[in-house]
Ligand SMILES: Cc1cc2nc3c(=O)[nH]c(=O)nc-3n(C[C@H](O)[C@H](O)[C@H](O)COP(=O)(O)OP(=O)(O)OC[C@H]3O[C@@H](n4cnc5c(N)ncnc54)[C@H](O)[C@@H]3O)c2cc1C
């Protein structure tokens with residue numbers, strides 16, 4: 001089949017009945033649920049962009065294996081030009097969502113592509129696992145599927161490993177093997193967008209200890225598999241608030257859900273790793289599933305940061321405060337942060353790494369530097385919006401106020417911006433700003449930037465330790481080996 005349309009994606013959502021719980025209710029119709037409807041339409045728009053002549057050649061290609069047109073997220077990059085083809089889809093999808101939706105389909109499609117192209121790693125442990133991931137890659141590529149993933153255990157007692165928790169099946173683990181497959185039970189903490197996806201893939205960050213064998217798992221399942229329950233977090237909007245008042249929060253909320261597996265059968269051909277602590281701990285470093293999707297995260301993060309910086313600039317301009325030195329300093333700082341991330345991405349793409357198989361990956365040091373900086377620079381951009389917007393952020397009227405004839409004059413007079421900025425223009429800019437910096441929606445966006453790829457503190461520590469292994473800090477040696485000044489002088 002190849003690339004899907006938005007209508008085909010919506011049809012797939014409508015055809016299923018996954019078990020989704022939200023606010024104490026079992027959701028019977030995911031598509032018609034107001035909280036999900038607009039995000040589903042945003043996703044459908046991305047699928048339609050693949051068919052739009054304006055984007056098609058940039059974000060899709062003809063698959064060599066099938067002759068069908070598929071998304072560039074499924075391309076195994078072999079050179080700089082391929083990395084640019086992948087970047088194009090990350091950028092087009094991120095621009096369409098202002099970088100506010102982190103887990104658009106391209107993200108996990110890149111993860112699975114990377115597992116597929118590095119399947120030799122799995123083959124060494126169990127040839128079936130390699131065959132399974134290769135078939136799964138072809139299945140999601142050729143049907144253009146949308147995946148969610150869950151890699152983290154529930155936050156019960158982080159001081160203990162999985163097998164040391166009070167209940168053996170709080171953390172997702174294998175219960176038993178059957179001729180048909182593996183039965184699994186327990187939970188994974190967080191799967192973004194899960195209710196509106198087609199499939200879920202499970203794998204884990206490294207950190208398994210001996211004794212954790214039953215938890216060392218990787219597999220994928222349709223999202224409506226019997227026994228799989230999704231427990232949504234409290235929604236941040238009710239799906240009915242006017243787009244005028246919440247232009248971002250009402251469109252781009254990504255629901256997050258805990259996934260509960262209640263004795264779920266995973267067919268053997270969907271098992272990619274099982275009962276092997278060593279393989280589970282090496283999965284990330286050996287299959288590129290951190291580095292390849294970090295390209296997507298970097299591009300998306302850049303667009304999101306750029307958007308926040310632009311909102312800050314437009315807020316300042318709309319009320320004439322960008323004539324002040326302190327405001328210029330803050331806005332200049334944000335623009336420099338955007339430029340830093342933009343430059344790092346370019347370096348990552350130009351200084352790509354080549355694997356023995358010929359696959360290339362954007363440079364890991366630059367990508368990890370982006371990862372390390374975003375949890376500081378994105379919250380700072382949000383803080384600057386709060387500081388510059390000040391009290392005005394709290395004082396926006398609603399679209400309904402503009403429509404009420406008795407107070408229309410007040411609207412035009414008291415909400416006016418600097419010369420040339422109408423009341424409606426000013427209020428609309430402030431509403432973008434409030435969704436980003438005040439709404440619960442905006443707080444989630446901030447928390448996402450901190451934690452979407454694990455704990456930034458431990459990530460930076462891993463980065464340092466890897467850097468130390470690959471670098472000798474030789475400049476210091478050169479300095480230490482300079483001729484001694486005093487001795488030198490006495491010899492002269
Ligand atoms: C909005 C959002 C969306 C997300 N989407 C997804 C998704 O779709 N799929 C997915 O799988 N995950 C997703 N994540 C989850 C993300 O992977 C985790 O939140 C992240 O790995 C951090 O883990 P945690 O939240 O359990 O924090 P914890 O690991 O519990 O950390 C809590 C605190 O304790 C400290 N800490 C904990 N353990 C240690 C330790 N061993 N050493 C030192 N300090 C420690 C940390 O520094 C941190 O400050 C998402 C997260 C967010 C916020």
Ligand SMILES: O=C(O)Cc1ccc(O)c(O)c1
Pocket residue numbers: 111149151289290291293294295297298371452453454
């Ligand atoms: O964007 C990144 O930094 C890489 C990343 C994040 C989360 C994941 O689950 C994953 O496999 C890879």
